[in-house]
Amino acid sequence: MFHLGWFLGDSTGIHQWWGPWSSTNATDWMKPDIYVDLATSLERGGFDLMFIEDTAMVEDTYGGSMEMSLKYGEMVPKNDPMLYMPLMAQATKHLGLVGTVSTIQYPPYLAARQAVSMDHVTKGRSGINVVTSVSHRVAQNFGYDQHLAHAERYAMANEWMDVVSALWESWDPDAVLMDKTEPRFADHTKVHTIDFEGTYFKVRGPLNTMPGPQRRPVVAQAGNSTPGRELAAAHADCMLALCKNPDEMRALRQDMDARLIAHGRKPGDLKILFMTIPVVAETDEDARELQRRAEAARHDQSAIDMRLWAMSYASGGTIDYGKFDLDGPVPQEIGTGETTTAKAWLENSEDMTLRDLVTGPFNYGMDFVGSYDTVAEQMGEAMDAAGGDGFLIYKPVTRKHIIEITDGLCPALQERGLIRTRYEHPTFRENLLAF
Numbered sequence: 001m002f003h004l005g006w007f008l009g010d011s012t013g014i015h016q017w018w019g020p021w022s023s024t025n026a027t028d029w030m031k032p033d034i035y036v037d038l039a040t041s042l043e044r045g046g047f048d049l050m051f052i053e054d055t056a057m058v059e060d061t062y063g064g065s066m067e068m069s070l071k072y073g074e075m076v077p078k079n080d081p082m083l084y085m086p087l088m089a090q091a092t093k094h095l096g097l098v099g100t101v102s103t104i105q106y107p108p109y110l111a112a113r114q115a116v117s118m119d120h121v122t123k124g125r126s127g128i129n130v131v132t133s134v135s136h137r138v139a140q141n142f143g144y145d146q147h148l149a150h151a152e153r154y155a156m157a158n159e160w161m162d163v164v165s166a167l168w169e170s171w172d173p174d175a176v177l178m179d180k181t182e183p184r185f186a187d188h189t190k191v192h193t194i195d196f197e198g199t200y201f202k203v204r205g206p207l208n209t210m211p212g213p214q215r216r217p218v219v220a221q222a223g224n225s226t227p228g229r230e231l232a233a234a235h236a237d238c239m240l241a242l243c244k245n246p247d248e249m250r251a252l253r254q255d256m257d258a259r260l261i262a263h264g265r266k267p268g269d270l271k272i273l274f275m276t277i278p279v280v281a282e283t284d285e286d287a288r289e290l291q292r293r294a295e296a297a298r299h300d301q302s303a304i305d306m307r308l309w310a311m312s313y314a315s316g317g318t319i320d321y322g323k324f325d326l327d328g329p330v331p332q333e334i335g336t337g338e339t340t341t342a343k344a345w346l347e348n349s350e351d352m353t354l355r356d357l358v359t360g361p362f363n364y365g366m367d368f369v370g371s372y373d374t375v376a377e378q379m380g381e382a383m384d385a386a387g388g389d390g391f392l393i394y395k396p397v398t399r400k401h402i403i404e405i406t407d408g409l410c411p412a413l414q415e416r417g418l419i420r421t422r423y424e425h426p427t428f429r430e431n432l433l434a435f
């Protein structure tokens with residue numbers, strides 16, 4: 001069996017708001033309804049988790065202007081995802097909810113406290129996706145002139161996680177007594193300051209809330225560079241990965257197993273979810289037709305703009321792809337942002353024009369195209385070849401795409417015994433680590 005996660009890549013921001021099936025997304029993206037629909041559908045389909053992206057800025061790298069961000073609704077407008085998590089939790093019973101928390105946006109005390117509060121509110125289903133933020137524009141909203149260099153961002157994230165982890169342990173497991181007779185709620189000798197003093201953070205502690213049902217909320221990590229892998233190996237329960245075939249999936253799994261062991265952990269302590277945007281329909285031919293139409297649409301000006309926008313963003317705000325000749329060679333610099341993503345997009349592009357690159361297939365992980373049964377079969381084979389642990393499905397948020405996955409693909413996966421049909425455990429981490 002493998003796990004399924006849904007990547008809410010536009011966060012609680014504007015989703016596909018024009019074109020087919022956009023429905024009321026333009027006017028209703030900020031209302032809770034679509035997120036609650038999504039969460040209940042994912043639970044019906046047997047998903048382990050929903051993973052909610054976040055960034056806090058208005059991008060202006062592409063074209064040196066905010067025009068394209070605001071014209072197409074690229075990462076703006078976007079609301080704070082944390083406020084939607086309790087609403088989704090209230091409508092579901094088992095789904096894990098992972099909210100993105102940037103180590104440059106949140107002081108560790110605030111993040112540790114918020115994650116534990118969320119664990120209480122969700123009754124043991126909260127998680128954080130620890131990111132270092134990608135671009136200068138985010139950093140500039142939080143007191144920096146420029147974002148820190150890649151290596152330093154990760155050094156800071158490691159220290160941040162050390163503080164958060166220490167705060168989560170600042171109440172001993174037997175600190176809470178709830179003795180109504182004496183009366184004595186908690187034993188003050190079992191709640192400790194952490195007195196942390198590092199390069200980036202100074203925190204006294206203890207946390208002013210008691211541990212939630214999971215004690216340590218689930219920790220996810222998404223960067224696949226060497227320091228990203230190290231951060232995951234040291235602290236995470238779940239890692240998000242961009243691999244385009246089973247060989248890459250297996251290689252990453254083996255690399256992470258070795259890193260986990262070096263950190264004194266077991267390979268089974270970390271689940272890797274591999275990104276995919278499956279194209280599914282009732283028949284193979286219908287799915288191929290959808291794929292053909294999507295390929296043709298890549299030549300639309302809006303699609304070209306949005307690809308160039310995404311590449312500029314992934315460069316960390318260091319490369320404006322709007323200033324290059326579309327019919328000239330592809331600039332080969334990687335930038336300082338999402339380095340793994342940027343490398344994957346530029347792979348084998350040395351002899352291409354920029355136009356070929358942006359109108360061609362983009363690497364968003366594993367490619368699956370076919371009927372629900374065909375894709376279920378292919379996913380099972382890929383996961384067997386890779387050796388585990390799951391897929392992270394990334395589709396535009398429309399009711400059609402949600403239903404195709406949760407009521408089309410998921411039953412086909414369940415019939416093959418590939419994903420769960422029930423949740424064995426009360427908490428998110430127990431279900432995530434169950435297989």
Ligand SMILES: Cc1cc2nc3c(=O)[nH]c(=O)nc-3n(C[C@H](O)[C@H](O)[C@H](O)COP(=O)(O)O)c2cc1C
Pocket residue numbers: 052053054055100102130131132133134221222223224225226227228229240241242275337338339340341
């Ligand atoms: C699937 C995926 C999801 C991500 N989600 C976010 C996010 O929500 N917010 C954010 O600031 N960065 C996000 N990132 C960026 C990473 O967490 C990481 O900081 C960045 O990709 C640097 O990665 P690298 O280790 O590959 O260089 C995401 C990356 C990936 C691949």
